[in-house]
Amino acid sequence: MRVDKYLWCIRFFKTRSIATNACKKGQVKIDAKNVKPSKEVFVGELIIIRKNQINYQIKVLNLPESRLGAKLVDQYRKDVTPKEAFANTELLKYAKDYYRKKGIGRPTKKDRRDIENYQDESFDNNTDEIL
Template sequence: MRVDKYLWCVRFYKTRNMVTEACKKNHITVNGLVAKPSKEVFATDKITFRKDQITQNILVLNVPENRVGAKLVEMFCKNETPAEVYQHLELIKLSKEHYRKNGEGRPTKKDRRDIDDYGSENS
C-alpha cells in the first residue's frame, strides 16, 4: 500500500492530499529514507513524520484494505513516539496561553464571546 494511503487509512492525516503535501515537504520518512507519496509500505516498516510541531514514529504492524475506525487503528500500527514529545507539546500549548495576559490589550475573539455570553446569562 502507498504511504500516503496508509497514513490516511490509519487516521494520522485527515485527507490524502495533506499526506501528499507532507511528503513533498520531506516531512515523512520510511525506514530512514525520505518517502514520496507513492512509496510502498509493508509490515515491520518504520514511518517517521512531522506533524503539529512533533515528530512521530510508528511501526507498521499490518496493512489495512480501507480506512479503519479509530478503535481499530492499534491493530495496524504501533505508536513508538516517546512520551517526552507529548509532554513538550503540552508545554508549548501552556506557553501560548501565557503569551498575552488576561485583561491586557485588545480582547481576542474568544474573550469577546465569553464577555457576550456572560452578559446574556445575567439578563
Template sequence: MRIDKYLWCVRYFKTRNIATTACKKGHVKINGATVKPSRDVYATDKLEVRKDQVTRHLTVLDIPPNRVGAKLVDIYRLETTPKENFEHLELLKLAKDHYRKHGVGRPTKKDRREMDDYLDDNFDRKESNS
C-alpha cells in the first residue's frame, strides 16, 4: 500500500491529498529515509511523521484493507512517540494564547467589547458631569 494512502487509512491525515502533500514536503520518513507519496509501506516499517510541529514515531503492524474507524487504528500501527514531543505540543498551545501583542493588527472580539465598555463608561461620565 502507498504511504500516503496508509497514513490516510490510519487517520493521521484527514484526506489523502493532505497526506500526499506532507510526503512531498519531506514530513514523512520510512526507516529514516524521506519518501515520495508513491512509496510502498510494509509491516515492521518504522515511520516518522511530522505534523503540527510534532514528530510522531510509529511502527506499521499490518496493512489495513481501507480506511478504518478510530477504535481500530491500534490494530494496524504501534505509536512509539516519546512523551516529550507531546509536552512540546502543549507548550506551543499555551504560547499561542499570548502570541498577539496589543495594538498590533485588527482587534479581537474581546478587545472590541472592552473598548466599547470603556467608551460607554467615559460617555456616561461626561453626561453626568454636564
C-alpha cells in the first residue's frame, strides 16, 4: 500500500492530498529516509511524520483495505512517539506568549496618539519635579 494512502486510511491526515503534500515536503520518513508518496509500506516499518512541530512515530501493524473508522485505527498502527516530543510543544507555547497576542496587531492612530499623550504628560511631570 502507498504511504500516502496508508496515512489517510489510518486517519492521520484528513485527505489523501494533504498526505501526499506532506510526503513531497519531506515531512514523512520511513526508517529515517524521506519518502515519495508512492513508496510502498510494509508491516513492521517505522514511519516518522512531522506534524504541528511534533515528530510522530508510528509502527505499522497491519495494512487496511480502505479508510477506517476511528475505533479500528489502533488495530493497524501503534503510536510509539516519545513523551518528550509533546513536552517540547509546551515550551513552544510559552515562547509564543512572549510576542504580541494574536489579533492585536499594529497600534492604530488612536493608540499612537494615546501613547504620545501619555509620554508628553510623564515628561511634563518629570520636569516639574526637577525645578
